[in-house]
Amino acid sequence: MQLIETPSPNFDERDAAVSIIVLHYTGMQDAESAIARLRDPEAKVSAHYLIAEDGAVLRMVAEDKRAWHAGQSYWRGMRNLNAASVGIEIVNPGHEWGYRPFPEEQIASVVRLVAQIKDRYAITRGNIVGHSDIAPARKKDPGELFPWGTLARLRLALPRPTKNLLDPQWTQGGFLMALERFGYDVNDPIAAIMAFQRRFRPELVDGEIDAECRMILLALLLPKPMGDE
Numbered sequence: 001m002q003l004i005e006t007p008s009p010n011f012d013e014r015d016a017a018v019s020i021i022v023l024h025y026t027g028m029q030d031a032e033s034a035i036a037r038l039r040d041p042e043a044k045v046s047a048h049y050l051i052a053e054d055g056a057v058l059r060m061v062a063e064d065k066r067a068w069h070a071g072q073s074y075w076r077g078m079r080n081l082n083a084a085s086v087g088i089e090i091v092n093p094g095h096e097w098g099y100r101p102f103p104e105e106q107i108a109s110v111v112r113l114v115a116q117i118k119d120r121y122a123i124t125r126g127n128i129v130g131h132s133d134i135a136p137a138r139k140k141d142p143g144e145l146f147p148w149g150t151l152a153r154l155r156l157a158l159p160r161p162t163k164n165l166l167d168p169q170w171t172q173g174g175f176l177m178a179l180e181r182f183g184y185d186v187n188d189p190i191a192a193i194m195a196f197q198r199r200f201r202p203e204l205v206d207g208e209i210d211a212e213c214r215m216i217l218l219a220l221l222l223p224k225p226m227g228d229e
Contacts (some may be wrong), residue, residue, distance in 0.1 A: 003049075006058040008039045011065040012047035016083040018063065018121045022070055024087065024131045025141040026050070027094030034091060044068060047087040049113060055105035057113060063120075073134040074185040075127070081134055086117050090142055101145050114156050126183070128157045129199075136195035137188040144202035157175050160200050161219030163210060167211045168218045175209045178217050 005043030026034035037043050038060055050058040061067040080120050091178045092197040131139040152159035176186045179196060186192040190207040200216050
């Protein structure tokens with residue numbers, strides 16, 4: 001993969017091994033604005049990579065350094081995930097500036113880059129997440145239009161369960177306990193439910209716990225065959 005070196009000064013030293021990939025959308029009006037912000041020392045934000053809509057891949061921070069993309073975050077018992085993650089910004093105006101589908105050329109580059117990073121660090125599919133998964137009260141990206149199914153078919157993300165689903169009929173409290181067990185911060189329950197829906201039931205993101213949500217979550221929590229990650 002050809003990389004365009006576009007260094008950002010916004011990084012520091014890692015203090016944890018890489019075990020997570022975090023996918024973002026830029027959420028700005030255009031790519032130029034996003035790149036400028038990610039390189040602005042005053043902004044104090046950055047990512048390891050940025051993927052343009054035409055599929056071009058910019059390397060902004062070396063993987064052995066800590067980029068500043070995740071902010072206050074939590075996933076599966078880990079907090080402040082900048083230390084353990086590689087952050088990938090995907091150019092898209094996001095919900096504020098006219099959220100739209102991601103072009104095929106862009107997703108093709110996402111797939112190639114995620115596959116390389118996953119192999120390099122032996123990252124499990126369950127640790128390839130969106131910004132909204134690790135910061136549900138603050139973030140919506142990469143959002144309900146991101147094609148997680150494409151990544152899942154290539155074993156680059158967890159798939160949405162669709163077969164042999166059973167409704168555990170959890171109460172709201174039971175569902176939130178299960179959601180926390182799966183990995184989410186549930187301190188803001190509605191935000192956590194919506195983040196789960198954006199990821200695993202994107203056609204209806206309403207913050208309501210229904211039978212379909214319960215069945216999907218139960219299936220995700222059931223033991224998987226050896227090597228399924």
